[in-house]
Amino acid sequence: MTDRLPHTLRSDALDNRERILDAARALFSADGLDVPMREIARRAGVGPATLYRRFPTKQVLVAEAFADLLRACRAIVDEGCADPDPWRGFCLVIEKICELHARDRGFTEAFMSTFPGALDVAGRAYTLRSVAGLARRAKDAGHLRSDFVLDDLILILMANKGIHTGSVATQVIASRRFAGLAIQAFEACPQHAPLPPAARLASAAPDSA
Amino acid sequence: MTDRLPHTLRSDALDNRERILDAARALFSADGLDVPMREIARRAGVGPATLYRRFPTKQVLVAEAFADLLRACRAIVDEGCADPDPWRGFCLVIEKICELHARDRGFTEAFMSTFPGALDVAGRAYTLRSVAGLARRAKDAGHLRSDFVLDDLILILMANKGIHTGSVATQVIASRRFAGLAIQAFEACPQHAPLPPAARLASAAPDSA
DNA sequence: ACCTAAACGGACGGGGGCGTCCGTTACTGT
DNA sequence: ACAGTAACGGACGCCCCCGTCCGTTTAGGT
Incomplete structure (x- = not known):
């Protein structure tokens, strides 16, 4: 040297x-x-x-x-987007990401930018756009309720973060149940009462969904 | 003296x-x-x-x-239980309690016993039992899905706690939207896919709902 | 084997929160 | 007005965390 x-x-x-x-x-x-x-x-x-x-x-x-965990996260989104059935892909994204967050408390905090700028914003914006496209297709297929907005996904992720239990095992179980409820709420349904307005949570949302 | x-x-x-x-x-x-x-x-x-x-x-x-805020909380539950329409009462409880928590971050933490034992357990158990009765009636009326368990309510409250935004105003808006989604998920619906199993969250739950 | 610099980690000073002690202040009842 | 005591708050010592400096160790090229 x-x-x-x-x-x-x-x-x-x-x-x-x-x-x-x-x-x-x-x-x-x-x-x-x-x-x-x-x-x-x-x-x-x-x-x-x-x-x-x-x-x-x-x-x-x-x-x-958390670099590789973040990559895993993006892989999940890609997998969901690649699914020929957009609704199934959408559900998969919610389920898997909720589970990921349930398994790793630190990643959840990092992901939600408790530490601002810890995770790259560029990739996040791109990922959000991908999910927006997926949601669009799921809506067109008539499975996702039409008043869904991208902020709802953020909302669910934030909410999922609030679920704390003793062990990781129960954490995962609770989170799975929560994801199931969320999916149920997002599914287009004839009796479909109108929802209260959404709050603006994601910084970048060119066309909302 | x-x-x-x-x-x-x-x-x-x-x-x-x-x-x-x-x-x-x-x-x-x-x-x-x-x-x-x-x-x-x-x-x-x-x-x-x-x-x-x-x-x-x-x-x-x-x-x-938080003594009086806790009293307000119990009053909300009582009000919900007093409603002749159990489903409307049930929705009211979710909406109002979510809003209450959205308005006061400290109360949420206290309520969720981040500080264990900060709020009296006896009253909490009683309140839980009241809600359980309300849920029972809402189910019998055919408006609340039959696989709802009391732990789902805890789950929703925990999740609502996770919603953090900049201002209290957006916090309330986001929380309202979330409550709307939760209610949607709880409402009995013909297309009703089975949910993943619930995690045991409440310490006291003699008969679950 | 030796030399150089990269790498190491114990130790330091700074800052902040916690819970308590004790000399001082000011209510209250006569 | 006065005594007696409840109540006050500045100040102390303790602990934990942070980020950095500097004397020592050790890898790796010759």
Whole structure:
């Protein structure tokens, strides 16, 4: 290494980085995002300085820790959009994302931007647009109620976040039940009473659905 | 006053007590339960010691601060139960309680026993039983879906808690919309797909509904 | 084997919340 | 008016978290 600026980490550094991410994922998942940085460091078997050297701010750590889970989230949306039956795809998105959030408390907080900007906004906007298209098709197929707006999905996700139980197991069960209720509410139905107006929740919503 | 143990407070003490409760209500309502005790004291214009003298623990303060709101909550349930149309009463309970929670963040946290034991369990159990009776009648009338269980109501309340927005105004709008969706999901409907099983959330539920 | 710099982590100072003690203030009843 | 005591609040010590510095260790190229 005769050159400056080594863009490659030393083997031990890389190892520690991986252990830190593992520890962060485990703790965030169980206890939410507000675990002390030092506890992550302790669990990873490194000093606080090492943690801060690798991830200068908590947001960076959160973003890196949940990068693949966020990818999984986007994959779910893509899978739903790929379904030939738009209503089935729509239901699948709700069910799977609710379950994902039920399994990981930290991810939910990160996803809902408790830490603003922790997750990339660009991808989020794109994902929202995909879901909007899916909803459009589900409406045209006559399965999704016509007064559904994208904000309703955000609303449901936010609401799902509020479900806290003791264990992850019951959390998942409760969340599944909730998703079932939500789907029921979204399904087009002849007796269809008009809903109260929706609140504007998503920042970007060019045409609402 | 020649006797010991004055069970009556001095006038200034009583005044301060009232100001503390007001400050606590205002701050809890806006920011949730985890505002620092000192900030409540500061806002009330008293020293920290006075606050701790009057309310030895935060739970006591919370319980006293939300006593009347809790009464309002019970009044809503009573009103719903008194409605000759059980389904209308049931809807009213959901709508009003959701709105109440939307208006006061601290009350929601207290109600959901983020602080365990902050609100009296006895009254809660009684209230739950009342709602159970109401649900029973709404089912018999054929308006509430038959697979509804009391835990679903808890679930909805927990979910409603998860809805956070910037202002109280949008919070209420969002919560109203959510209540509308919940009611829609609970309404008996011919196309009625079976729901995923419910999780056990309420501690006391002798016969579930 | 050796040298260099990357990497490490113990330790520090700062900030904030908590609950309590104690000297001072000011109600209240005579 | 006065005494006596309830009530007050500034200040203290404790703990936990944060982010950084610096002396030490160790990987990795020669």
